[in-house]
Amino acid sequence: MTQEETVLERLFQTLDDKTKSLNKENGQSLIENLGLAMEDVYTNQRDLLEQATLQDRRKAFQFTYLSLLQQEDIQANHQITPDSIGLILGFLAQRFLKNKDEMHVADIASGAGHLSASIHEVMMESTLMHHLVEVDPVLSRVSVHLANFLEIPFDVYPQDAIMPLPFEEADVVVGDLPIGYYPIDERSQQMTLGFKEGHSYSHHLLIEQAVAALRPSGFAFLIVPTHIFEGDKVKQLQNFIATETEMQAFLNLPKTLFKNEKARKSILILQKKETNVTRPVEVLLANIPDFKNPQQFQAFLQDLNSWMEQNHSEL
Known part of the structure; x- marks a missing residue:
């Protein structure tokens, strides 16, 4: 041992x-x-x-x-984000932001803080200030204790992440977005992705919140349902993404991490538009292979690197 x-x-x-x-x-x-x-x-x-x-x-x-x-x-929302997902998300954030030494990283619907902790572990060479937003009082308290235990800086905001956020201009927003309907119609109807009638999708509203919290040209790395762009109500989401952001990538997480195809999730990467600066990219669509298969994972990294060279040669 x-x-x-x-x-x-x-x-x-x-x-x-x-x-x-x-x-x-x-x-x-x-x-x-x-x-x-x-x-x-x-x-x-x-x-x-x-x-x-x-x-x-x-x-x-x-x-x-x-x-x-x-x-x-x-309850389902008390599950933590597995570190395999947190570490790959941290790796992607590091790849997109490798020229930045100091970053404000916001985590919306942050749960017990494990996703932020995993990202911090990957990005040790940068100075990160974490802003965590979590409505559940038990989980927000656990994340404060976790920050002390790990001795890393978390600012924890115990509030509903779909209500107006207490900060803006984050360099990076991350989130493992809870799926479902948002019960407060009065709030969702103030938002671009709220539905005119009935409860809106909380995961759509959280995408809008993520973009709102970013500085121009900042990046969002969001864990979303793989089938988010299927079904009705999707046009509204696609229009919002096309208007407010440059979509960078949609990467399906390995099937082996999920009970079934219906439960599968993907990483959606968006860059907030900046007036006269952000330029369109060819969206990277890929399956992230099982982490236990080094050869396939190496091939995925090569594809990612060549995509970065073509679309983000300045990074």
Whole structure:
């Protein structure tokens, strides 16, 4: 067993045990107590924490979270973004923004903060300031504890991400967008992608919010349903994307990450238009191969690199 595995395992075991003992004491949910357990380690077990790398810490959080999910009935929006998706999204953001040393990264509907943590891990060489927006009070609190535990900067805004956002001019917006209907018609009808009648799609409104939060020529990297451009109501979305952004890429995530084709997701990459600057590109459409297949993954990276050279030679 390597030294690193030992630290990771010890950290995981410590978080897992502390979460369960707190749960017996206070009766709050396991997820809520995981936040308190991270705070306890951060405050009282500095020796253990300081032996752990950022990756050790993030993985210990992820493993504990996943182990708690098996013991507690968890609502769908409490699932965390798998690190395989977070790391590829971070890699793509790094590729598109490699000339920027400092960035404001907004994460809309950020959940427990695991997607932002995974991106931070990939982009360690840049200085990132993270802005997380999450309406669920339990998850927004967990993300504050996670930021302390990882010792990385998260500003957490505990609010509905479809309501007006408290910041603008982000260099990058990311999001693993929740799918479904948005119940507040009064708000959605103020928005371009709101429907005239009935509840609007929350994932459409979040795409509009992502674009609104970007500075001109900033990039959005959004995890969306693979079938988002099918079915009715799609014209409105396509028109918005064509008017406000230059669509860069639509990359289907590996099938192996999802239960079935219906649940499959893709990464939508948009660049906000800047007056007289942003130029159209040929949209990159591709399947991201299974990460366990290095040859296919290498071929995907070559395609991405040649697309970048043709469409973003300045990056």
